Amino acid sequence: MRELDATCYHAARGFLDHLLGELPDRERLDGELVTVSGPPRSAYWTRNVWLKPGLIDFESVGDAARILRGMQRNWAVLPSRLHRRSALIAERLPPLPWKPKPFPFNVPDVPMGAFTLLDEHRMLASASCSSPFPNGEFEFEEDHEGPPSRAYRKLWEALLLARVLPREGELCLDAGAAPGGWTWALARLGAEVLAVDRADLEPRIAALPNVKTLRRDAFGLLPSDLGKVDWIFSDVICYPPALFKWVELWLESGLASRFVCTIKMQGSSFDKETTDRFASIPGSRVVHLWHNRHELTWIKTE
Ligand SMILES: C[S@@+](CC[C@H](N)C(=O)[O-])C[C@H]1O[C@@H](n2cnc3c(N)ncnc32)[C@H](O)[C@@H]1O
Numbered sequence: 001m002r003e004l005d006a007t008c009y010h011a012a013r014g015f016l017d018h019l020l021g022e023l024p025d026r027e028r029l030d031g032e033l034v035t036v037s038g039p040p041r042s043a044y045w046t047r048n049v050w051l052k053p054g055l056i057d058f059e060s061v062g063d064a065a066r067i068l069r070g071m072q073r074n075w076a077v078l079p080s081r082l083h084r085r086s087a088l089i090a091e092r093l094p095p096l097p098w099k100p101k102p103f104p105f106n107v108p109d110v111p112m113g114a115f116t117l118l119d120e121h122r123m124l125a126s127a128s129c130s131s132p133f134p135n136g137e138f139e140f141e142e143d144h145e146g147p148p149s150r151a152y153r154k155l156w157e158a159l160l161l162a163r164v165l166p167r168e169g170e171l172c173l174d175a176g177a178a179p180g181g182w183t184w185a186l187a188r189l190g191a192e193v194l195a196v197d198r199a200d201l202e203p204r205i206a207a208l209p210n211v212k213t214l215r216r217d218a219f220g221l222l223p224s225d226l227g228k229v230d231w232i233f234s235d236v237i238c239y240p241p242a243l244f245k246w247v248e249l250w251l252e253s254g255l256a257s258r259f260v261c262t263i264k265m266q267g268s269s270f271d272k273e274t275t276d277r278f279a280s281i282p283g284s285r286v287v288h289l290w291h292n293r294h295e296l297t298w299i300k301t302e
Pocket residue numbers: 148149151152175176177178179180181182183196197198199216217218219235236237238
């Protein structure tokens with residue numbers, strides 16, 4: 001493989017435009033894969049980043065698979081052109097772990113590579129990627145009866161990335177909790193949940209023994225009203241600056257240390273300025289989760 005002094009960014013599903021806005025100086029565009037020269041840099045709207053890309057020349061489908069297998073076990077194909085040939089190479093590689101996963105599970109620490117064909121005899125590939133999942137993609141074993149919405153999946157994913165779970169008895173403030181997907185997930189972990197929303201939670205979630213509900217504007221709840229909380233969660237639909245202002249109050253108070261908050265973008269816009277402000281908070285990061293839509297997730301665990 002001939003290594004490139006570049007990084008490849010695989011756009012979050014449906015948000016290539018936002019990613020292109022973040023990386024205006026691209027060198028290549030292969031389907032949803034944006035290649036930019038130099039080391040990895042901040043870009044929020046990605047599902048996976050190829051950290052060590054290079055070019056591989058090969059003779060045949062079998063030759064391509066043999067070269068990749070010789071480098072490591074796991075390779076995800078990103079079909080950007082020559083779809084049939086890409087699939088034939090992928091078929092000759094070891095199977096990938098696509099089976100839906102229970103929550104929680106141990107995030108794999110074996111390398112997951114990715115490749116895409118540039119022409120019939122040349123591919124762009126990276127043995128090292130930011131995501132341990134093929135093309136950043138994975139599914140949970142879903143619970144179709146317990147939670148009242150599917151929003152719990154993004155909370156589960158955020159907690160996996162955080163590598164720490166709310167523990168039994170810890171106090172979690174869940175802002176924008178209705179109909180109760182996140183509250184359901186937190187209560188199942190044994191946490192004490194204060195679920196706040198302008199709307200009602202689904203009654204069977206509100207009735208869980210470790211759930212208390214408050215029907216009101218969550219952003220009017222100040223640290224001095226509640227005192228110490230272990231975790232703050234927010235999935236409130238609001239302008240990002242309104243969320244930031246409220247989070248700042250909690251950070252300044254020192255009464256909450258861990259946060260998982262969805263930064264919801266309005267319409268088709270991307271509020272980069274506020275997102276950068278979230279990302280610059282020490283001990284935190286902003287990511288686009290596989291289960292996020294037109295939104296980013298801010299996670300602070302330190
Ligand atoms: C995307 S939904 C939350 C879904 C929830 N996390 C779940 O898992 O079921 C957003 C919620 O934010 C609530 N909301 C919007 N503005 C609010 C505010 N200022 N205070 C409290 N809740 C608010 C809405 O009523 C809505 O229920």
